[in-house]
Amino acid sequence: MIGVGLMGHGIALNVAKKGWPLAYLDHPGNQPADDLNELGAKSISDKNELARQSDVIILCVSGTPQVESILLGDEGILKSIRPG
Numbered sequence: 001m002i003g004v005g006l007m008g009h010g011i012a013l014n015v016a017k018k019g020w021p022l023a024y025l026d027h028p029g030n031q032p033a034d035d036l037n038e039l040g041a042k043s044i045s046d047k048n049e050l051a052r053q054s055d056v057i058i059l060c061v062s063g064t065p066q067v068e069s070i071l072l073g074d075e076g077i078l079k080s081i082r083p084g
Helices: 006-017 034-038 047-053 064-071
Strands: 023-025 042-044
Touching (some): 006 034
């Protein structure tokens, strides 16, 4: 999960409460994530490492420029996701 702010935190919390394994990008804009961590969620500080470890990535960010920044370019996660 990338984007654990006001809306994304609720999404992440619901995923974790249902027992799905969850990793999220550690970011200054996140809401406090103690509840996620208590449910077994894993905080990862590098978006590309998060992408390498994930089967599904949920983005909940503020707009198109943020989505493009996360996905594209030299540091974009599209270069880090696994085939398939």
